Amino acid sequence: MTGRRLTSLLAYVTTATAGASLLTGCGVLPGTTGGSREPVTVMTWAPDQTRATNMPGMPAMAQTYARWVNSQGGIDGHELRILTCNEHNTTTGAAACARRAVREKAVAVVGSYSQNGRAFMAPLEAAGIPYIGGYGISEDEFTSPLSYPVNGGQASLIAGHGMQLAASCRKVSLVRPDTLAGDKLPELLNSGLRKASHRSAIDIPAVEDAAEYTEPAVKAREKAGAEDGCVTAVLGERTQTFFDSFRRLPQQESDSGNGDGSGDGSGEKKDGVRISSVLGSVGQPVIDRTGGAHSPFEGAFVTGWYPEASDKSWAPMRKVIQEHAFADNRVDPADAGVQTTWIAYTVLKEVVETLDADKITATQIAFALDRGARIDTGGLTPTLRWKYEDLLGAPGFPRIVNHEVTFQMVRKGQLVAQRPGFVDVGETVLSAP
Template sequence: MTGRRLSPLLAYVTAAAAGASLLTGCGALPGTTGGGSREPVTVMTWAPEQTRATNMPGMPAMAQAYARWVNAGGGIDGHELRVLTCNEQNTNAGAAACARRAVHEGAVAVVGSYSQFGRAFMAPLEAAGIPYIGGYGISEDEFTSSLSYPVNGGQASLVAGHGMQLAANCRTVSLVRPDTIAGDKLPDLLNSGLRKDGHSGAVDIPAVEDAAEYTASARRARTKAGTEDGCVTAVLGERTQTFFDSFRRLPDEGGDDAGAGTVRISSVLGSVGQPLIDRSGGARGPFEGAYVTGWYPDAGDRAWEPMKKVIREHAFADNRVDPADAGVQTTWIAYTVLRQVVESLDSDSVSALRISHALDQGAEIDTGGLTPPLRWRYDDLLGARGFPRIVNHEVTFQVVRRGRLVAQRPGFVDVGETVLTAP
């Protein structure tokens, strides 16, 4: 064959075959910046599903919808986005297994995930140099590991901010929280916000995290709060609904048919959100009038429209993806971070090291008003004891009116100083 010329027909067939091989590799032509094809970017999102405690199925579902959306538009800067999902099972073993799988399958980041077992999952990720971007904020390790890049202030900011919200509205406060290591930190954080306005502090009521009912805890919480401007706040994750079901069934000691009397109830986003309010009867349910502290603008804010459009177009039949769910919202913001940092690299290949280096060097992320601009340089870290990696220490005060979570006051409230002063 040396020195022979291909016939016109054979040349056409050869060229067509070469083009077909390009198209069948990933289902689309790869990016060509710099003259070479761009490698896929593999990430993982994990969360507990079908467990007896808190479940967050909307987080991996939102991640998959995000991948469908971004890949339909050519990927992230020409890189196909491959999303692995994992059921963390609400256990140490499950969290560690998900992290090891992320390492084994070559994930360059874990994005928008939920686990309270930070020590179990961060060690494998740190050993492999894999960044943890935009975790839900439930574990302490998310705010201490140098490879964690939180997008919110976690439970610390929520609970400290909730104390500030309640201080202006409640004479006495009962706090019902999980009897866990993570739950043990909540009373000090709530009290740091309460005492900022001269409040004496809350009554601490530890409770079993996955109990089937909370009658005894509910009775004690109501008794300690009293009925004169008293407030009962529960931060029990998915079991918060179970607690308030027990709470509203308490017999009224004064003979009033209201059951729980005139005590005001409250919580933080993640324990109470719009999906729970809807399931519990909306405006006629137990949460009408409840105070709620959140990380982000209320679900009706126009800043959420890009996310809602993606959900409508790429997750329209998936009832796990609720745009009012704090886990879904956090996952959207986390993938916004991933997308912008990958775009900033402008490279044919993306590694875990390059992502973490870009974030450490000050890549600034614009979330479209859902958070303040996010950046993780040393100077941007709050440096609070136990939560040094917080960079977003702003929260929102919301209230349930006519069955909808709406802003109690406009804009964000900075709780950084309050978190810093917590014991």
């Protein structure tokens, strides 16, 4: 190449680069991360296509979040790279996902779902990888020093649900999984019932992945009684199957309107047994899928972690989903898993921005969270912080920092607030055995 041609080429490259810098103001083209900062790699896992609870919306939300944040230049100049993994609702699957996160040098596991805490936390702890905003279904999420939960998990939901039911139910039947995790639910529910000097619930263990639940449904209805009785089911994805069996039971004179959607649309049953559950076992997608206002869940009480899906605090998430989910129907803004993943990635984003470093490590993230990084979630939760003095310290759940829940009910096919704002259930969780 001649000297004149080389000089012309260099001049063209220099001019083009300068032009791009002037257009963007920072030398980074729109929609790219650029710069010298290294990418941030994280993993999100959840079960999919299993016979028990599936949460495909969580990895899908993670990918949607990455498309959005990378279109804005990344997180503080870092491209966000997402690894996803199907943990299959098995201990081997959860452990395999955790080992892959270690192998591919993820700096955090964010917004994930797994009941197999022991299987995944050990590999993460050995590698020093923080677990941010898990769904809250496993006990290890609330005991591991490297776990940073964004909600109060099943403990807060179930204890709060007891408080919600105590005001309206004379007797309560609890149908729950016949598993180690399920064994903890009766005492948590009873701690909430006792808060209002209510009698304990009748405990009805059931197979977690049954195809039908006629036998436990009959028992639950009989034990609750027709006079202001309540049947609550906490079976994850199989909750819908349970209430389908429940509404198919032969009608009794004393319980007309028994879970069959025959309420008057006001959220109240005309008479008979009321039904109830918690977010994750029942949510707006399930209500929509089972008939909306004619759903068996019409009139049901539901305890949640976050504001109802129509609350204005979810507007930023809804906008991101609308613009970056590309019609992926797994990403439902009313799904509790999707909502939890959004909040978990909000935590990650704010922490990375506070670090202001060219390279982000797992150790830096955990250290910043331990030192008291404060996370504002825009009203979706209280301000989150994981310093020692912020931890609830409840037996079995010491890592809870957000012990507030919301009381909702299904009215005209929509989950709406039964009472405004959050309800603090910290003392109730502390009182559980």
